[in-house]
Amino acid sequence: MVTIKDVAKKAGVNPSTVSRALKNSSSISQKTKDRVKRAMNDLGYVPNLAAQMLASGLTYCVGVVLPPLSGPDRLSEPFFMEILTAINGEATINNFTVSIATSDTLSDLESQVQLMYRQKRVDGFIVLYSEEKDPVCQFLMKYKIPFVIIGAPVDYENETTYVDNDNQLMAKTAVNYLNQRGHQKILFVTNDQKSEIYLERYIGYQKGMMKLGLKSYNSALFDSKRPELLEAFIETIQREKISALMIIGDVLSIKIIQFLSYYGFTVPDDISIVSFNNSSYATILHPYLTTFDINVSSLGRLSLHRLIEKIKDSQTQNEKVIVPFTLEERESVRNLKKRN
């Protein structure tokens, strides 16, 4: 293994000079730097991370905390793999590495995170979920460990950095989009009424409807295991002559499309759907879903960026970073204003 000493010898300088040249220290003359860099190349020098870590206390590695996923349910959402890739890509560029923490229980996650940090395996964390009173975040807060959260702010609004989409705006945009195409009776459907994402999107829906002077409805809860909900759902659609659905996620959307077809409703002919997330589920079956792309790769890249800033300067301001979304127009919305 070629070390800093070999380079130093070859370049005819002191090891410490090599170290400084490596870090592009301003107190090394350009001439010496060049000589050192040449020597490095000639010898094929690669810095030993362990040694750097030990001496500097930095690992150049970040931990990514996945939500406590039970079963293949949430785990299989393409989102996680996509964002992991995005984060890793950006990390590679910045000479960082990413390690992951996964478990099905929060407490186990917490101990993984604790260990990773106390063993000095990582410099900070990106948390891929946000939950109230989350022990992982509480731990990170308590020890002032650098971290950013991808998701909506819940607990420490001003004391942590959040990276998220503007879910309210997204829902409002959906309402306007549908209305521009002649839809007035718009129902918001979800399979979860607790998450921040749901809340934000639902508020956006309400505001959007209100602003247009349209009658809005309570969100419909769809759960295949609760027949009474299903009946109520279909009943609402018929009674209110609902012409469009806003559905909180792509998987739910395709389930609902199948459900509706069972009752004789065809998408988009009889009823239109705007969905969210633009996951790979959006285009496995026809009609392909018109759905909001939440720009996962930006979410990933930006969050890593903020984290690195925080790691390098603990005084970095916390902030809420908003990532823009786009609407992918596909086949699930019918334009009622166009005669055909």
Place this chain on the structure above:
Amino acid sequence: MVTIKDVAKKAGVNPSTVSRALKNSSSISQKTKDRVKRAMNDLGYVPNLAAQMLASGLTYCVGVVLPPLSGPDRLSEPFFMEILTAINGEATINNFTVSIATSDTLSDLESQVQLMYRQKRVDGFIVLYSEEKDPVCQFLMKYKIPFVIIGAPVDYENETTYVDNDNQLMAKTAVNYLNQRGHQKILFVTNDQKSEIYLERYIGYQKGMMKLGLKSYNSALFDSKRPELLEAFIETIQREKISALMIIGDVLSIKIIQFLSYYGFTVPDDISIVSFNNSSYATILHPYLTTFDINVSSLGRLSLHRLIEKIKDSQTQNEKVIVPFTLEERESVRNLKKRN
């Protein structure tokens, strides 16, 4: 930060004794070990990984190499997230950590892997794909870096450890399962005719059919973008009075179910389907798929295990590890022998 020295002082022994106690060295008396362990607990000692790494040359970290995925296509297969979780779970138990390498190009992947290894960030790798003349594996081979491959052996059959299912047997099992339920006209459908997985399953299908004395068919290639294939497919089904399909993956299965329904075929009433992988796609829509569970968590656990063995003892024999599969019986197969 509490170090080994603090522990040593508190326990009244030499730092090296503490180090040995930590490793449960056989040359330390139980009594001393106990004393040291107590001191560790009292002080809340956590070993500093960087220091261990530097001194021992081991990182207690493994790299997981994801296939060069372009777009959300393969990336979103639940498989990758599942196996990552499995590997990470087993790693945690063994006090290892996992880092990932992802990229959309093979050459980029290779440079990530090279860097990870040369920087001494990891002790070895698990490669989540197998491909002929893969530069990543070639690099790993060349430098005798410990690694295992999850997938079918292709290039260095005897020089590397593979962890995989018995795909031939799986396909044969599918044939028998269908035949036991009265099916004779069984067609194998795929969207890819190049992968090892395809090859193995197809051979298994052929062998299985032959053994039962049934007429077998060439595999049908299904590609929504090639209408001529689609027509040929439906034509085959009608002409040959196909009663059951074996479909290479769950996503393809649900696409085909939708396609068939367009032509008036209902699953399982008109035609049965046995699928492979038991991914989360298998149960998003009805009919839920009867599909082979490839036991991802075992794949993950076993591969990590072998890798650790290899890391700790470079003389470890290479072997092919076969992970058992199970058939998840659900709704997509009709029993023709049962009258109803």
Place this chain on the structure above:
DNA sequence: ATGAAAGCGCTAACAG
């Protein structure tokens, strides 16, 4: 602008 030297926290011969 560069060199000398003292560690970072731990491991691993080598003694005894």
Place this chain on the structure above:
DNA sequence: CTGTTAGCGCTTTCAT
């Protein structure tokens, strides 16, 4: 069975 003693490869004062 336990202590002594060198480092592992790099960073970082402190001199010069």
